[in-house]
Amino acid sequence: MEKPRIAIHKFTSCDGCQLAFLHLGEDLLDLAEKVDIVHFVEMGPINPLAKVDVAYIEGSISTPEEKERIQHIRTNSRYVITIGACATAGGIQALRNLGNTQEWMKAIYATPDTISTLNTSTAISDHIKVDFEIYGCPVNTQQILASLLSVLNKVNPTASKDKVCLECKRLGYTCVMVTKGEPCMGPVTHTGCGALCPSVGRACYACYGPAENTNTASFTQWLSSLGLSDAEIARRFLFIQNNAPAFKEAGLKLRTKKKP
Template sequence: MAAAKPRLAVHKFSSCDGCQLAFLNLGEDLLRLAELVEIVHFAEAGPVDPDAVVDIAFVEGSVSTPEDEERIQKIRKNSRHLISIGACATAGGLQALRNLADGPGWIAEIYAQPEHIHSLATSTPIAAHVPVDLELWGCPVNGRQVLGAVRALLFEVVPALEKDKVCLECKRHQAVCVLVAKGLPCMGPVTLTGCGALCPRFGRDCYACYGPAENPNATALGRRLEGLGLVPEAVARRFLFINSGAPAFAEAGRHWREQVHDPKP
């Protein structure tokens, strides 16, 4: 009798579905993955069983509603390994920008009956609510990350994670530095690689979609961006964007916002 395949689930929370599409865009590799595991819940691909007990659970999206808070607890209990994927799940995502403003106030101004909007005051990453075994950063993640994580876990080894900065990836691709050559406010010096330096290779500045790299020197980059002509508020916004909930970027954003209200003499 053949051994049962490991069971896998893909869950969606508050997000744009981009990281789930990273799965679907695997094409034939997704079919090969299905030969190694049994995909028991992946609503966007077909199977629906949100309460299934699984070996590996991927979670896309941030916790933004009271229902999300309850659901992530159940998923954690039903999963041997829980992996958060993408900027929303690892750092709150774009919706975490509301953490910097009066979210309830916005809802009251937009909706005629705001009492019917069941939303939390903040958007927070999965790890803020339950233990997470692995975080895959990116907006969105790429298929190589996903497949690498699954294969590693199937062999009971810790998945290898990218630790280099985008600048190193640019060097590997022999891409011209847009920060030096064009004076663009590139976030590559503080951003984790994983995208293959996609934006700089096409002549535009990195906007930090893979989150903070290991040991990012945000202060130095902020000063360099000031040297390019960005005012402190604009520097803050470079950090407080897709991954505004990442501690390193959140701290840098707060620092440069403080310069707006309390500038140096």
């Protein structure tokens, strides 16, 4: 019987999310017996135009070439899964959307005319239909494996919609906001990381992006009560997930707020 074919494509990104596949270790060898990995540049096979059952996409759309390439991938793929903050929200490079890309290019590069780029960095779902999104910066191996097993078993993958706080409490970690007054973003952040930062006594910085139904206005007041200025709070929203709608709206509101 023919094995399902999968591809892992890279767009504008740091390659960190693709490593979630390589972190499978020996399980990757088991996986390679069950599926044909037909395109995965980091691992070896190169066939970007192959027709596949599942295409994983890392990275955002930030160049004219990427805008065109993603359309071909959608045409050639039965199921498309985006992985990581770059692919699901535009990534940290979407900070360019808040400024003037052309002016920044002139300020940074000696020969900006030789660089082909778009003025924005945007999520894959802004360009094509995406079947499932996996949040994180980077995503983790369990998320990847669970999504692939679901699709191979003809079940739609699902993800918990909880906030990091719930995961943190379930795992019994000490709250760094309550005990140390640290500005932890857990109350507004999507779960999936296993509350990694609180597990080592650090505040969450929201790399998994906004959870569903977040009350960013109330959370802003809470951060304010911890002594953070509007500018500091805005920076927390406009960080790795700066282009995710809930965080973008909250951050921009603070940036444009009139001083009393």
